[in-house]
Amino acid sequence: MNVSDATFDLLEAEFNAPSVRNPSAALPNRQWAEDAAAKQRAGVPPFPPGVVAARPAFDTKKMRELLDMNNFELRDSLYELFKNPVFVPRYNETLDEERARTIQRWRLIAKTGVFHEALRIFTVKGRQRYEATLESVGAIDHSLDIKMGVHYGLFGGTVSLMGDDDQGARWMPKIESCEMLGCFSMTELGHGSNVKGIQTTAVYDIPSRTFVVNTPCEEAQKYWIGGAFQSARWTALFAQLYVKGVCHGVHPFLVRIRNEDGTPVKGVTMGDCGAKSGLNGVDNGRIWFSNLHVPLDHLLRRHSQVSVDGNFTCNFKSSDERFGASLASLSGGRVSVAAGSLIQAKLGLTIAIRYGLSRKAFGPPGEEETRLMDYPGYQTRLIPPLATTFVMQLVLNHLKSKWQRRELGRELHVWSSGFKALISWHALSTLQETREACGGQGYKAENRIAPLKSTHDVALTYEGDNHILLQTVTKAVLPEFVRGFKNDGNFEGHFSYLNDREALRRVDLSTTDPRSAMYALTVMRRREAALFARLAAEIQKKIAAGMSSLQAFNHSAVLVEDAGRAHVDLLMLQLFHQTLSDLKSRGETELVNILTLCGALHTARLIDSQVIFLRNGALSAKDAQNVHSNVQIFCMQLRPHVLHLVDSFGYPPHLLAPIAFDYVSHNSRSRL
Numbered sequence: 001m002n003v004s005d006a007t008f009d010l011l012e013a014e015f016n017a018p019s020v021r022n023p024s025a026a027l028p029n030r031q032w033a034e035d036a037a038a039k040q041r042a043g044v045p046p047f048p049p050g051v052v053a054a055r056p057a058f059d060t061k062k063m064r065e066l067l068d069m070n071n072f073e074l075r076d077s078l079y080e081l082f083k084n085p086v087f088v089p090r091y092n093e094t095l096d097e098e099r100a101r102t103i104q105r106w107r108l109i110a111k112t113g114v115f116h117e118a119l120r121i122f123t124v125k126g127r128q129r130y131e132a133t134l135e136s137v138g139a140i141d142h143s144l145d146i147k148m149g150v151h152y153g154l155f156g157g158t159v160s161l162m163g164d165d166d167q168g169a170r171w172m173p174k175i176e177s178c179e180m181l182g183c184f185s186m187t188e189l190g191h192g193s194n195v196k197g198i199q200t201t202a203v204y205d206i207p208s209r210t211f212v213v214n215t216p217c218e219e220a221q222k223y224w225i226g227g228a229f230q231s232a233r234w235t236a237l238f239a240q241l242y243v244k245g246v247c248h249g250v251h252p253f254l255v256r257i258r259n260e261d262g263t264p265v266k267g268v269t270m271g272d273c274g275a276k277s278g279l280n281g282v283d284n285g286r287i288w289f290s291n292l293h294v295p296l297d298h299l300l301r302r303h304s305q306v307s308v309d310g311n312f313t314c315n316f317k318s319s320d321e322r323f324g325a326s327l328a329s330l331s332g333g334r335v336s337v338a339a340g341s342l343i344q345a346k347l348g349l350t351i352a353i354r355y356g357l358s359r360k361a362f363g364p365p366g367e368e369e370t371r372l373m374d375y376p377g378y379q380t381r382l383i384p385p386l387a388t389t390f391v392m393q394l395v396l397n398h399l400k401s402k403w404q405r406r407e408l409g410r411e412l413h414v415w416s417s418g419f420k421a422l423i424s425w426h427a428l429s430t431l432q433e434t435r436e437a438c439g440g441q442g443y444k445a446e447n448r449i450a451p452l453k454s455t456h457d458v459a460l461t462y463e464g465d466n467h468i469l470l471q472t473v474t475k476a477v478l479p480e481f482v483r484g485f486k487n488d489g490n491f492e493g494h495f496s497y498l499n500d501r502e503a504l505r506r507v508d509l510s511t512t513d514p515r516s517a518m519y520a521l522t523v524m525r526r527r528e529a530a531l532f533a534r535l536a537a538e539i540q541k542k543i544a545a546g547m548s549s550l551q552a553f554n555h556s557a558v559l560v561e562d563a564g565r566a567h568v569d570l571l572m573l574q575l576f577h578q579t580l581s582d583l584k585s586r587g588e589t590e591l592v593n594i595l596t597l598c599g600a601l602h603t604a605r606l607i608d609s610q611v612i613f614l615r616n617g618a619l620s621a622k623d624a625q626n627v628h629s630n631v632q633i634f635c636m637q638l639r640p641h642v643l644h645l646v647d648s649f650g651y652p653p654h655l656l657a658p659i660a661f662d663y664v665s666h667n668s669r670s671r672l
C-alpha cells in the first residue's frame with residue numbers, strides 16, 4: 001500500500017481523543033441519506049418532495065464530465081468511502097476531537113493508495129489523480145483536504161519544485177508515503193502578505209557545513225503553519241539566506257522540526273495557534289528557531305546553490321527574478337484554493353436549490369402556497385451564482401490544465417492569483433446567499449451550508465490575501481499596457497485588441513446579442529482599457545510630481561485593484577467563450593445552449609452589479625437598463641433547468657443535507 005503505518009500509528013496515539021475511536025457511537029441521524037439512497041437503488045431519482053422534473057435539456061453525465069474533467073471513477077469511489085461512519089460530518093466537537101478525527105480520516109484516504117507515485121512521477125495523470133482526490137475530500141471535510149494539501153501540495157510541492165532532481169528523488173517517495181510528514185513555514189507574525197520582509201535567518205557556517213537558523217525577534221516567529229503544532233516532523237522553511245555576511249533574500253530549506261516520536265528537535269520550540277472560526281481539524285502552529293543547524297544539502301537548490309566553501313550561485317540574474325520564479329512554482333496552492341472554493345459553492349447551491357424547489361411560502365388565498373424557486377426575487381438570488389459557478393468552473397479547468405502541464409510562466413502566476421481571488425470571493429458570497437435562502441434551516445449545522453461558510457472564509461486570506469493578489473495581477477500586466485502605449489499605440493499580446501480602438505468603440509450593444517462573446521468581450525475590454533489608461537496616467541502624474549514608481553503604484557491602490565479585477569473578469573470570459581466554441585466544434589449543442597445561457601447571466605449580473613462599467617463608459621445608461629432586465633429574463637430561462645444543473649455537480653445524497661431531500665420526514669416526531 002506504500003503508506004507509512006508507523007507514522008499514522010504514532011499520530012493516532014498523539015492525537016488522542018477517546019471519543020473518536022468509536023466512530024459509530026452517537027452517529028447523527030442519517031435516515032434521510034439512507035432513504036434517498038434506497039430511492040436511487042430502486043431507480044427513482046431522489047428529487048425533493050413534490051418536484052416532478054422534466055427530461056433534462058442536456059446530458060447531466062456529460063456536463064459532469066466537462067466540469068470534473070477526469071478521474072470520475074476515482075471520485076465516485078471516494079464518495080462511496082465517505083459512507084464509512086468515520087466520515088460522517090460531526091459538529092460541535094472539541095478541538096482535540098476534530099484534530100484526531102482528521103488524522104483518522106487521512107489514514108483511510110492514504111490507505112487507498114491514491115497518492116502512490118502521484119507526486120513523485122511528474123506526469124499530468126499523477127497530478128490529476130492527486131487533485132481529483134483533494135477535490136473529492138473537500139466535499140466531505142474541508143479541514144482534511146487542507147491538512148493533506150499542506151503536506152502533499154505545499155510541503156511536497158516545495159521540495160519537488162524548489163529542490164533539484166536529486167533532492168526530489170531522495171525525499172518525494174517518503175513524502176508520498178507520509179514517512180516524512182511535513183508543513184510549510186512561510187508566514188511570520190510580523191509578515192504575511194509581504195513575504196520578502198520575513199525575518200527568520202539562515203546563516204551559512206563554513207566549518208560545520210550547516211545553515212544556522214534563528215528567529216531573531218518575536219515578530220519573526222512562524223505563524224499559522226498548518227500541521228506544525230502536532231503532526232509535522234519536517235517543514236519547508238523560508239528564511240533570509242546569508243552567505244559570507246551577504247543577504248541573498250528569501251530561500252527554502254528542508255528542516256526537521258520534530259523527532260519521530262513527536263518531541264521537538266533541539267533548537268525548535270512550537271506552540272498552538274488555538275481555535276479558529278473554521279478548519280479546526282488542522283493543527284495550525286507557531287515555530288521559533290534557536291541556533292538550529294540545518295545540513296548544507298537541505299537548501300532546496302533548484303534556483304540557488306551554496307558550495308561547501310561558501311560560494312553562492314543563482315540561476316537568475318536578479319533576486320527579484322529568482323523570487324518570482326519561486327512564487328510561480330507555488331501557484332499550485334492557489335489553484336487548489338480556487339478548486340476547493342468552487343466545491344463549497346457547488347455544495348451550498350445544490351442544497352439550497354433543492355430546498356428552494358420543495359419549500360413553499362405564501363400564495364394566493366385558498367390555494368396551494370408557492371414554491372420559493374418560483375418567486376422571481378428568489379430566482380435572482382440563487383440562479384446568478386449558479387450560472388457564475390458554471391462559468392468559473394470551466395475557466396478554472398483551463399488554469400488546472402496549465403498547472404498540471406507545469407507551464408510555470410508569468411501567465412500561470414497571473415491566472416492563479418486572479419482566479420483564486422475572484423473565485424474565493426464568489427464562493428463566500430454564494431454561501432452567504434444560499435445560507436439565507438434556506439432561512440432558519442440554513443443556519444442548522446446538519447444542513448452543512450453554515451459550517452461550509454465558516455470553513456471556506458479563510459480562503460480569501462491564505463495562499464495570498466485576495467486584495468494583494470489583485471495588486472499582483474495589475475503589477476504583472478501594467479508593463480505590457482505601458483509598452484504598447486509608448487510604442488505609438490501599437491499593442492501586443494493581451495492588449496492587441498486596442499490596435500483597432502475604433503472597432504471597439506463602434507460596437508452597438510443595443511443591437512448585439514447579449515448572450516454572445518462579442519457582447520461580453522466588448523463591455524469587458526472597454527472597462528479594462530479605460531482603467532489601465534487611467535492608471536498609467538495617474539502613475540505617470542505621481543512620478544512627475546516626485547514619487548518613486550513604487551510609491552506612485554501604492555498611492556494608486558484603488559485604481560490598481562479595479563484594473564486587476566477588470567483584467568481577470570475579461571480573462572475569465574475569454575476562456576469561457578473559448579470553451580464554448582470548443583464544445584460547438586465538437587457538436588455538443590445541448591451543452592452549448594445551456595452554458596451560453598449561464599455565460600449570459602454571469603455577464604449580465606456582473607455588469608449590473610458594478611457602477612464601474614458605466615463610470616468608465618463601457619456601456620450607455622440605456623444599455624445598462626437592458627442589462628438589468630436581462631438578469632431577470634435569463635434567470636427565468638434557466639429556472640426550469642436548475643435541478644439538473646445542480647445534479648450535474650455529481651454529489652450523492654450522503655454528501656448533501658436533510659433539507660435537500662424530505663426535510664419533513666427527517667424532522668418527524670418518530671425520528672426523535
Ligand SMILES: Cc1cc2nc3c(=O)[nH]c(=O)nc-3n(C[C@H](O)[C@H](O)[C@H](O)COP(=O)(O)OP(=O)(O)OC[C@H]3O[C@@H](n4cnc5c(N)ncnc54)[C@H](O)[C@@H]3O)c2cc1C
Nearest residue numbers: 184185186187191192193224225226461462463464465467
Ligand atoms: C487558517 C490559516 C492557515 C494558514 N496556513 C499557513 C501555512 O500553512 N503556512 C504559511 O506559511 N502561512 C499560512 N497562513 C498564513 C496566510 O498565508 C497569511 O495569513 C496571509 O498571507 C495574509 O498574511 P497576514 O495574515 O499577515 O495579513 P497581512 O499581510 O497583515 O494583511 C492584513 C490586511 O492588510 C491588507 N494589506 C496588506 N498589505 C497591503 C497593501 N500593501 N495595500 C493594501 N492593503 C494591504 C490585506 O489586504 C489584509 O486585508 C495561514 C493563515 C490562516 C489564517
